[in-house]
Amino acid sequence: MDRKQVSDQIVNENRKVFALLSNFLNNAPDFVNKDEIEEIVACGVSYEYAFAAILTAAFGLDIVERAEDKGLFNNYFNHMVHKLEANEYYDNPYYKNIKIPTIKIGNSELKYEHYKSFEGFVCDDIVRTEAGRQIPQIGFFESEFRFPAILENGRIWMTITPNEIETMKEAVDQAFGNVLTFGLGLGYYAYMASEKDEVESVTVVELNEDVINLFSRYLLPQFKNAHKIKLIQADAFEYARTQMPTEKCDFVFTDLWHDVSDGIDLYLKMKEVEKHHRDIAFSYWIEKSILCYL
Template sequence: MEHDHEINEKIKRNNYKVFAWLSNYLNNAPDFIGKEEIDEIVGAGVSSEYAFAVILAAAFGLDIVDNPIDKALFHNYFNKMFHKLEASEYANTPYYQNIKIPRIQIGNSELKYEKYKPFEGFVSNDIIRTMEGRQIPQVGFFETEFQFPAVLENGRIWMTITPNEIETMKEPIEQAFGKVLTFGLGLGYYAYMVSEKDNVDSVTIVDSNENVIRLFKRHILPQFKNAHKINIINADAFEFAQTRMAEGHFDFAFMDLWHDVSDGLDMYLKLKEYEKLSPETVFTYWIEKSILCYL
């Protein structure tokens, strides 16, 4: 038992170290890696994912050749962490194909395209949790520049449609049916995708940001083939959940109010408390798998 406890504590420490390294990299230098460095290592006969992992491991101070502890950590985390994504796979999604984003600003909200540079790292999916308890962040990169729609608030990226959103919304899109409720409008990716489903009758969106709603209604919603299914309510999500959600008799609910795990944990726990008010509704939450890693 004592040996198992030591192993668990070691894994927890490694989880923390890896998260700290990745957080520093993604927040401060996501374009740290360039094509020339990747090409040099790939020339030795390895994949670009492996080259990406090796470069970052060295930047984090790991010796994966002579230090057995560093080598084991690299094998257990880094080999499963980095993914080369194909730009065409995401550019060909229905939303990207059918919805065009103009550059517009209303109040503090700005609608525009942002971009990832070649080999710029970004969170690409939910954290993977292994049987041993390791928590492995998922980081993606493209080999070419990739543009994505975004809403900026006061010059800061707040809402996007990136590979991360596309991947982490696949399940709640597939599961949605009947009368759908979603908290958080964003750029309407989730609403668009579920409105295209024959088994979805209506999509009610609750959002408190009037500027974002105006941008969406004026420039994005008219491009929806099934715009008649969409109903937008300008309200505080928590107040709506407490006082009005049950009367809507929704079949399916998707909650997406947070920017990432760091600001989502408290909101997630608060929303979970309101599930009992609508026992007939199926509830799902954006990046729930990642959030649960912090509980």
């Protein structure tokens, strides 16, 4: 095969894997059950291998007899599935120090949600290999895992899951000086940034009044460095147009989208804003995953 043929093949494999994973995550994320996975693990393989094998069989892939399916397994599924350790996340400073009450304000509700044991979920940014393969990252826990969430009209809207923790690490590490973040959520990024000695202030721009009220009343008082945080109710792009030129800002983190599907247009719009602020460092939530679609 020449390079063009290999490239086309990988593009097709990427699309196939994404379609299979999308169907699984949207329709049956709790398909894998404990008894089935432990039966396979008893044969001497890892939990990750057993989970991936169950998935591929459910997708109708034959990784024993069909070379094409075996290739998909080795190139994608073998690098895709991760058994996560709950204590590594429960030891996260936000999880340890911030307690989530069950409260409802307007259409917004603050509470804990959970993943079932062996339920699959996106746990990190898409990994892109040198060959161009795009490998989703799927995690699961051996037992039920609780995480903070905001529901809007009864549907999960904002969360702090392992995915948020992993995909914000870089932006937290890079934060310094006067930080501006677009999007509040449950205040995870604001909390983690405010804990840094290198960060002098964190200005949070959020449009949703209910989310601001929930955060201000029940979460912000628990922040050790609440004095560093300033909340502004405004549209992100209007604020960027009218206020950023006159505000002292060193680092900007944008988290205005729920996932890649609704993030691409907003990401591109904020990248245009970035062009007018060359002296400010910008960072974007799940940028690596978004770039896989551009």
